[in-house]
Amino acid sequence: MLQISDGQKRFGHKLLFEGANWLITPDERTGLVGGNGTGKSTLLKVIAGFDSLDGGTMQRSKGLTIGYLPQDGLALSGRTVFEECLSVFHAVQSMELEMETLSTKLAELDPVSTEYAAAADRFSEVSDTLHTHDLYNLDAQVGAVLGGLGFSKEDWARRTEEFSGGWQMRIALAKLLLEKPALLLLDEPTNHLDLETRNWLEDYLRNYPRAFILISHDRYFLDVTVNKITEVWNKRLHFYTGGYEKFVKQKDERRTQLMSAYKNQKDRIEQLEAFISRFRAQATKAKQVQSRIKELEKIERIEVPEEEETIHFSFPQPPVSGRTVCEVTNLSKSYGEKQVLSNVNFTIERGDRIALVGPNGAGKSTLIRMLSLLEEPTSGTVRHGHNVQSDYFAQDQYKVLDPNAKMLDDISSSAPRVATTDLRNLLGAFLFSGDDVFKQLGVLSGGERNRYAMARMLVSPANFVLLDEPTNHLDLRAKDVLLDAIRAFTGTVLFVSHDRYFIDGLATRVFEVEHGGVQVFPGNYEDYLWRKQGGPEAIVQSLKPTPPPIVSVPTSAPAANVKRLNPIKLKQLQDRLIFTENEMPRIEEQITQHETDLSTFRSAEESQRLSNAIAELRAKHEALMHEWEEISIALEEQTV
Template sequence: MISVDALAVEFSGSALFSDVSFTINENDKIALMGKNGAGKSTMMKIIAGEQKATRGNVRYPKDVVVAYLPQHLLTEDSCTVFEEASKAFKHIFKMRDEMERLNKELETRTDYESDDYMKIIEKVSDLGEKFYALEEINYDAEVEKALRGLGFKREDFTRLTSEFSGGYRMRIELAKILLQKPDLILLDEPTNHIDIESVIWLEDFLLNKAKAVMVISHDKAFIDNITNRTIEVTMGRIYDYKANYSHYLQLREDRRSHQIKAYQEQQKFIADNVAFIERFKGTYSKTNQVSSRERMLEKLEIIEIDEVDTSALKLRFPPAPRSGDYPVTVKDLSKSYDDHVVFKDANMSIARGEKVSFVGRNGEGKSTMIKAIMGQIDFEGHCALGHNVKVGYFAQNQASLLDDNLTIFQTVDEVAEGDIRTQIKTILGGFMFKGDDIDKKVSVLSGGEKTRLAMVKLLLEPVNLLILDEPTNHLDLKSKDVLKEALKNFDGTLILVSHDRDFLQGLSQKVFEFKDQRVIEHFETIDDFLVRNRIENLKQIDLKK
């Protein structure tokens, strides 16, 4: 359907990738994978027409529609929900407005025989032919149908997009995509900042309503559920597998094993021939053989072993000081903002050493409850920390709170106290900040690097209550696995808010669900909760069809 031919991108003479070719077929569901900096987002932007390649091109069939959802949403805060969704038809509206403008111009002009007048008539004729060839559509009705299908109420249509959570802003963008009826949907990190229910809805949409899809994501469960093909970008080239992410990992390991074996055999072959050449160089009877082997070695294409990201986050939380029996106690807690009730009469007791998850749709009060526990907001009712509780708090926007003007070293040095200051370089090394990296300004760091640096600050003193609000945003799959293992081994109390199901699984023994202004306690693992609620949510989706 769509052909990527000999694509190459170079920056300052250095190739990001070169001679990349592949075809995107109808109904392909592709995961675009590779380590950070490999060129995934760049490749996606080129396919979307948002960026130019240094060489090569992307060929599209006539009238193919490509819809692109970037990593950072582009909804304008000054638009209403209905206005933003209607932008799906902006090219049609632009065509209609141009026809009206030209027709008005023809009405006022009197130079009927001039070349300019004839050019306007030709332009109107061409536009009219395209416009009236379009299927007759009631655009307002189509926008309303899409928005209602995605969970918006009619009273939401006139609200500004800025009033909505990340999950619902994502749905506005998806409404635009749905209305375009695209042949290919391109998604760059679509699950960042959206709640579990929105992720489940998105999976259903992509599996059952979309045609071809290409996605970049660090959410393992999400890409496993929706993809049937994996394209890996590595060392400037690609490998294409007809497999989802988990199966691709096995196939990639097999590939590397074969490469290593072939490389070792080739190196032995080269060494044997070099030894022969050195031994018989200058021996008259072996001159032809020596020359032949020298020419062969010159032409030999050396086998390369694909790079593996060997940088590894080394993360271990310090031993937790002993706290009281119940580090967190909440009784009849209510919170409102003017007329908006977030939750009311909430109760929870979290025992020492318990690991619990806060789950629920965006805007239902998870972060609000954390702020109440931290004493950052006013509320009605009782909320208290227990005896000798020392809190380590990672806010949802923790990475963005770092001072851009400081270096990595200065960021840690300003909060470190006592003997720990002599170990700053060692600690930073464990978080993949090595050598000259520590002198980089925070302003030049990627989202993942900022998140890791914020995590370093969290580890500088022992705590017995860890509160983590969306800690995995911007972390790659490897870093998330290391953080998850460290949290499993943490011997204190954990409160975790996350939309990442794969990260959540196996981490908590109790779930507090925030829903319909209530906080509901579930005495089950997060795994059981997610299995049960996925079924419930999919049933709800079916009812909307």
């Protein structure tokens, strides 16, 4: 379908890659990865035809259609959202008129004439195209894609220029998905998507009937959509089978092999150079010396790129807060007639790592601002516990930075006890290296300043950290640094993120914000999805055998009808059983502690608060006990 042979590309004087050979097939499902500045986006532009190679060749199949989505910069105007998306079918709609013309022509022509044969061939070609695009179902196709990407029906009639840059990119993505090019090229397609739309796009790409190549810094997204990884590394293209996790393992093995080959070559070169140096002046050894000089000249030197330094950074541990960090009671928030949140109640305990999830516009950012005490509720209360110090990281945190301050000076003033070397390593993990650290903050882009603001917060955190989209503008390396730092943090964290890998690696509870309420789920995002899909009740229900026909059945027959779980689902049940067994004693301890506190009267309000907390904990304990019983039964049936 498309082939690059001995491709080479430079960016100014910098060589991005050379000797690139890539055969892109009709079933290509590839993730393009590599460090920042290695040329991933440039390579995608070359394949799309928006840039050219400096050396080598690229050949395309005749009639190959390519769709390309850049990271940003697209602006649409002049039509409604629905009209803009429907415009991709203009050529198909024109074919409908051509088909009517061909039908009339076929009725008039002599069936044995060459004109008739040509018209019949074209009729068949047009008919196949219309069938492929499902001509009479175009409106439904547009509606399905727009709905999947988060556009409400009210949005369909709005003009495209009314939408922000992120939503404009969603419209552009919708057009590409509807167009279904033979080769789809997506550069960071999840940058402007929330979790729900990412999940929808994952399913869409899994079922995409044609080829696609995508760049993404979302590990989970890569793992569930691609079956091959192409890495730009050491100025070459390297190919790996499988998703991102398999790529990481295979890359470690490949680097080990490379280092072994490099060491062997280095030893051989040293041997040759030592022989030449020792016997160069001896006439009797001239032939052997010349032979070794020629061998030395023919050796193609193995280059080992500098390994990126692994950054390990730990939060300075904050002062300990009270057990209850934040208590929300009957919280409501409205803007004029628009009700965002209504009668919300929950408690955040010390050490919680809570992920806020929900569709865009559900009220996640509003809730997190109220929890940080930066915004007042319309009614109800948000009460911080004893010795709680909160710190809030906003999506546009860069706006509060001093534009005249130099980066290294600014971060050093925030953490006077942290060594300059450690600060520079941390900044390097967030893609600021060399002279970048001496730049004034005002000259950085919005994304760069947000990255810096996140690094700055890591060096002096409070004991209750609230993060709104902390992984935006971070690459895989910086995300890992942030994830490891928060895992080791002894304080309490509440965060909004659209990165599945980040949420699964961090969250101990998930708060779902939707329809004006907040629903609490224990565990990480996988646990949350599992419970949303029915949890243990759904699995136990699926294990029940269908009613047997009215015939004589042996006593052991029901066991034979038990549905066997696949290993993944079985492991989920086993893990969930362990979680419930560990969680119930913890809740029992909390109940005991609250009951002890209740025995000492402090105030009517405090007594009421403790009574409500005890009731909530007992309900949670009862639900866990019920879940534990059902899972235990389900697992016992699997052993029969």
